[in-house]
Amino acid sequence: MPKQTFFNLPFAKRRSIEEEAIREFAENTFERASLTKIVENCGIAKGSMYQYFEDKLDLYLYIVELAYEEKKKYVQRAFETPGHIFETLEEYYRQSLIFSLEHPALHKVTNNFWDSRAGHLGETIHRLRAARALDFTAHLRNAVDQGVVNPALDPEAVFFVYHAVGKALIDQFGEKVDSAFLSQVLDVLKYGLKARKGAAL
Amino acid sequence: MPKQTFFNLPFAKRRSIEEEAIREFAENTFERASLTKIVENCGIAKGSMYQYFEDKLDLYLYIVELAYEEKKKYVQRAFETPGHIFETLEEYYRQSLIFSLEHPALHKVTNNFWDSRAGHLGETIHRLRAARALDFTAHLRNAVDQGVVNPALDPEAVFFVYHAVGKALIDQFGEKVDSAFLSQVLDVLKYGLKARKGAAL
DNA sequence: TGCAGCTATGACTGGGTGGTCACATGCGGA
DNA sequence: TCCGCATGTGACCACCCAGTCATAGCTGCA
Numbered sequence: 001m002p003k004q005t006f007f008n009l010p011f012a013k014r015r016s017i018e019e020e021a022i023r024e025f026a027e028n029t030f031e032r033a034s035l036t037k038i039v040e041n042c043g044i045a046k047g048s049m050y051q052y053f054e055d056k057l058d059l060y061l062y063i064v065e066l067a068y069e070e071k072k073k074y075v076q077r078a079f080e081t082p083g084h085i086f087e088t089l090e091e092y093y094r095q096s097l098i099f100s101l102e103h104p105a106l107h108k109v110t111n112n113f114w115d116s117r118a119g120h121l122g123e124t125i126h127r128l129r130a131a132r133a134l135d136f137t138a139h140l141r142n143a144v145d146q147g148v149v150n151p152a153l154d155p156e157a158v159f160f161v162y163h164a165v166g167k168a169l170i171d172q173f174g175e176k177v178d179s180a181f182l183s184q185v186l187d188v189l190k191y192g193l194k195a196r197k198g199a200a201l
Numbered sequence: 202m203p204k205q206t207f208f209n210l211p212f213a214k215r216r217s218i219e220e221e222a223i224r225e226f227a228e229n230t231f232e233r234a235s236l237t238k239i240v241e242n243c244g245i246a247k248g249s250m251y252q253y254f255e256d257k258l259d260l261y262l263y264i265v266e267l268a269y270e271e272k273k274k275y276v277q278r279a280f281e282t283p284g285h286i287f288e289t290l291e292e293y294y295r296q297s298l299i300f301s302l303e304h305p306a307l308h309k310v311t312n313n314f315w316d317s318r319a320g321h322l323g324e325t326i327h328r329l330r331a332a333r334a335l336d337f338t339a340h341l342r343n344a345v346d347q348g349v350v351n352p353a354l355d356p357e358a359v360f361f362v363y364h365a366v367g368k369a370l371i372d373q374f375g376e377k378v379d380s381a382f383l384s385q386v387l388d389v390l391k392y393g394l395k396a397r398k399g400a401a402l
Numbered sequence: 403t404g405c406a407g408c409t410a411t412g413a414c415t416g417g418g419t420g421g422t423c424a425c426a427t428g429c430g431g432a
Numbered sequence: 433t434c435c436g437c438a439t440g441t442g443a444c445c446a447c448c449c450a451g452t453c454a455t456a457g458c459t460g461c462a
Binding site: 085115149152154160161163185188192193194196197 | 232233286287316348349350351352353354355357358359361362364365366368369370377382385386388389390391392393394395396397398
């Protein structure tokens with residue numbers, strides 16, 4: 001959590017610090033990112049930064065939270081619009097894609113976050129993942145009850161697959177992954193590799 | 202490529218350098234791994250290392266190659282034993298799992314490799330991925346011709362999914378992923394989420 | 403005017419890194 | 433015995449980093 005001093009700052013100065021920090025954490029992992037470079041690019045003194053934040057990690061977590069709050073504005077639409085699980089999933093990833101196009105730097109920040117291994121970040125990430133797994137499997141059980149989803153599959157395994165593929169998709173938004181490719185990938189998960197008896201797709 | 206000097210070394214000394222390097226590169230990414238620590242743990246002088254290798258990257262690539270040569274001994278069985286694509290894939294990941302259990306350090310080295318971003322490693326990794334994609338889609342087209350695989354799916358998308366899930370599986374061998382969970386995950390990819398008309402599994 | 407308290411500063415500390423080089427050592431052959 | 437060459441060495445260089453602290457400046461109140 002930033003110190004009060006940071007929030008007392010005139011808006012423009014505060015914003016410029018945020019922007020430079022976003023730039024640095026978008027291009028580098030937490031460990032490789034350089035506080036020294038951030039303060040140089042802001043034109044403020046090193047010591048000032050420590051008037052605003054406890055340490056590098058404090059700044060980082062603040063920036064990550066900023067990024068996720070922006071992203072939330074996009075992806076939450078997926079859970080508001082009704083529909084079954086396939087539509088929700090498609091909408092979720094589609095909104096993520098839009099977010100990545102409209103806020104490329106913030107998108108990179110959220111992305112790098114999951115690769116962090118420094119300090120206690122590993123545990124934090126683990127907890128976040130577990131929370132997501134609970135959410136996901138709840139949705140999934142619902143869909144199974146509705147007869148939409150193959151009941152023979154292990155929910156944990158399904159989450160594992162979606163988590164892995166979701167991360168890979170998001171990693172490559174804007175590079176290899178566009179809207180059409182996104183649909184193709186989701187179809188693979190939906191229909192599975194094995195040829196189907198009835199209509200294949 | 203190591204210098205000739207390295208191969209002139211008595212076997213025990215060469216091996217001890219390899220082992221310490223494997224240890225360091227198993228626990229750290231290329232960038233975080235410390236040459237200084239490797240030479241300290243070996244009990245040799247910093248300068249000696251530069252008699253054997255051009256630089257840190259040279260040593261790293263040599264170690265990665267060592268790891269992959271060992272891994273190849275395992276996974277190539279998947280392509281030797283006949284069977285269609287689902288059996289091949291299952292055997293491939295099962296052999297990877299065995300490799301990770303029998304050579305945990307080498308396994309971690311191969312794993313970290315894909316996360317490297319330093320220097321020209323990014324391009325190398327890109328090329329390796331492209332080569333894998335070609336191999337995979339060739340197998341896939343074969344399977345489609347045999348009527349085993351859903352012909353409506355985009356081969357590039359299928360590769361994308363398997364690559365992502367494969368990496369996640371291998372990342373977590375020994376932690377979350379055991380033999381039973383591996384089967385469950387592969388079933389998700391095989392059958393897809395959507396409920397099937399006939400026998401579900 | 404003077405004091406109090408918040409804010410700004412940047413030189414400095416202690417620690418890390420990859421890589422170098424002048425020198426030392428050991429060994430095989432003449 | 434002595435030379436020449438391959439090998440070994442570790443102090444040293446230049447560079448980077450996060451974090452500190454004594455000092456200075458500012459602002460508003462009494």
